[in-house]
Amino acid sequence: MAAASLLRSEDQFLCSICQDVFTDPVAIPCGHNFCKPCISKHWDNNENYQCPMCKKAFDPRPELYVNTLISEMVTQFRREAQHEPNIYSSDQQAAKPGEVPCDDCTEPKLKALKSCLLCLTSYCQTHLEPHLTLSGLKRHQLILPVENLEDRMCRKHDKPLELFCKTDHTCICHHCSYSDHKSHDVTPLKEEHEEQKAELKKTEAEIQQMIQERLLKIQEIQQSVEHSKNAADRETAEGVEVFTALMESVQRSLDQFKEKIQEKQRTTEKQAEDFIKELEQEIWELKKRSTEVEQLSGCEDHLHFVQRFKCVKAAPSMKTWTEVSVHPPSYVGTVVRAVSELEDKLTEEKKKVGGAELKRVQQYEVDLTLDPDTAHPDLILSDDGKQVHDSDETKNLPDTPQRFSDCCSILAKQSFSSGRFYFEVQVKGKTEWDLGVVRESINRKGDLTATPQNGFWTICLRNENEYEACADPPVRLSVKSGPQKVGVFVDYEEGLVSFYDTDFSLLIYSFIGCCFNDKLLPFFCPCYNDEGKNSSPLIITPGGSCGLEEWGVGWSVGL
Known part of the structure; x- marks a missing residue:
């Protein structure tokens, strides 16, 4: 019966504007009562100051004062409503550390089930009952219990933060939308x-x-x-x-x-x-x-x-x-002959090992084409861009930044900044040449010093039979017979550049631990013609088979 009484008396304390139980009730001169925020907002949005119920106009705008009698009655009504027995209640537990307690409970405080964004209060199941049964309180927004509900109030106007200003990216109350954020893009917080x-x-x-x-x-x-x-x-x-x-x-x-x-x-x-x-x-x-x-x-x-x-x-x-x-x-000579025989046998086995390794690197072969825009003016290229030799005659070509001016060299069009690649070059009949890879950013003007420090990883032939790795200092290479074709393999991530005599499947030299930090381009230097002694071209050729089965070499050393 008490619950029924409360429900019957609830209509006496409803604001006709928000249809909710009064908040800060005020009486205007015509005698009608409203929530102070509601009537203030109503008059803010209208040019005439009329009563929403009887339409009586006032001029000037009346001063609003909280009706203490009605306010006390509303407070008493809410207190009685909150202390009504909950027919749906079950055993409840006291709030533990880290849990939100009920704000209306006396000690010990029970664990809150919901927090009301309008009342800014957290309620246990018992004190939450009015929000579940009273029509005015039912419209309040309930959320899972949270602490510091005061942070949800506007510090300037002491009103709930119900709007969002998209202009300033901040939450505001209704009063803020008419003052500091009047011309801003404002939307309801729910939207x-x-x-x-x-x-x-x-x-x-x-x-x-x-x-x-x-x-x-x-x-x-x-x-x-x-x-x-x-x-x-x-x-x-x-x-x-x-x-x-x-x-x-x-x-x-x-x-x-x-x-x-x-x-x-x-x-x-x-x-x-x-x-x-x-x-x-x-x-x-x-x-x-x-x-x-x-x-x-x-x-x-x-x-x-x-x-x-x-x-x-x-x-x-x-x-x-x-x-x-x-x-x-x-x-006399017994040991020397024995070592010599062993060396010959080991050379054969080295050739087998080299053949297997060469077979592996040849799977990374790339198709290269020489870049005429980088060619020294003395060089002559074939129509397919696969051959180059010196002509002893300087052509009148534009001295662009990418062109070699003094070094009789040329680069490939293709560049590489990762992975592995391999190419083969025929050097047959030549008395001098340079081969390898270089950084894209190398200096191409004037005399060049080919060292890794300057971005060159190359080997060269001089005086028909003197082979060197262009390191600092240069490394003389022991090459038994002049290679007719040289294979070049690069593993960018590994920092490896290796050169092979493809006819004998032998490793000539390897640069290891290289730091590239740039695009790499294949480098070719056929060197000067030398009155026809070095007229043979450098030729980019397809990688040949080294005569071993794919990935397989039988290591039966029959010595």
């Missing part, structure tokens, strides 16, 4: 919430997409690591197989070398042993004769002495040992 919520969903979708991209990148990196591990295991297995075979080969060569030495020594010992046996036999026979001579010397029987003398005096047939000797075998 801005919905708009930002939609943007938040879009942001969440973007975040989820970024997460998926990063998960895919992690998967890609993990796969790269797995591929690297597989490659490392494969390379290790092949290396172990090769080195095991090489060590076995070296051991066999050592065993054969020792066997040859020991065979010579056995032969010498056998010869000496035969000589000694023969000498010992002759010594025995001589001792026997010496005994017969000694016995005959003491014989006084003249007849017997004369009869035996001839037999005893006759010398047995024996070898003349003056020229006989045992000569120790000569070992």
Whole structure:
């Protein structure tokens, strides 16, 4: 019955403008009562100051004062409504640390279930009941319990922050919209919430997409690591197989070398042993004769002495040992010959290893074309852009920044800033040349010093048979026979530039630990014609097969 009484009396305390229980009730001269914020806003939005109910006009605008009697009655009404028993209540718990307590509870304060944005109060289930049953309070906006509800009030006007100023990107109250933000783009906080919520969903979708991209990148990196591990295991297995075979080969060569030495020594010992046996036999026979001579010397029987003398005096047939000797075998050059034979065998195996490596790098072959805009004025290019040689005649070409002015060189059109690439160049018939890769930013004017510090990773031929790696200082290269075709392989991330003699599948030289930090371009220098001695062109050719099955070399070192 108490609840019914409250519901019947609720209409007495409703503002006809907001249809809610009075907030700061005021009475205007005609006697009608309104919430002070409601009637103030109504008059702010109209030129005439009329009563919303009876339409009576006032001039000037009446001063508004809170009706203390009605205000006290409203306060009492709310207090009675809040203390009505809750027929839907269940066991409630006291607020724990970190939980929002009910503002209307006496100690101990119960845990709040909702906070009212209009009342700026948090309620437990019991004190929340009026907001669930009274029609005026039902229109209040309830949210999950939050602390510091005063932060939701405008500090200037002490009113709820119900609007959003898009111009200043801040929350404001209704009074702010008529004063500081009068000409700004203002929207209800609910609409801005919905708009930002939609943007938040879009942001969440973007975040989820970024997460998926990063998960895919992690998967890609993990796969790269797995591929690297597989490659490392494969390379290790092949290396172990090769080195095991090489060590076995070296051991066999050592065993054969020792066997040859020991065979010579056995032969010498056998010869000496035969000589000694023969000498010992002759010594025995001589001792026997010496005994017969000694016995005959003491014989006084003249007849017997004369009869035996001839037999005893006759010398047995024996070898003349003056020229006989045992000569120790000569070992001069034995070690050198053995090492030379081993070196030849190791060279063959090195060729096998080089062939397998060359086969691998050739899979990164790229199609290059020479760039005429970079060519020194003396150079002549083929129509297909694959060949270049010096003409000994300087053409009249524009001296553009990309053109070499003094160095008889040219670059490829293609540039590389990541990954791996490989190309082959025929150098047959030339007495001088330079090949390799350079940074795009190298100096192309005047005399050039080709070193890695200056952005050059190249090797060169001078005087027909002098090969050098253009390092600082230069490195003389041991090249047994002049290569007819040179392969160039670059691993940008690894910082590696390698040069190969493709005919013999041999590594000529490698720059390692390089720091590129720029685009790389293939570099070609056919050098000057030298009165026809160096007239052969540099020719970019397709990579050839090194005669080994794809990725497979059998490491059976049969030495």
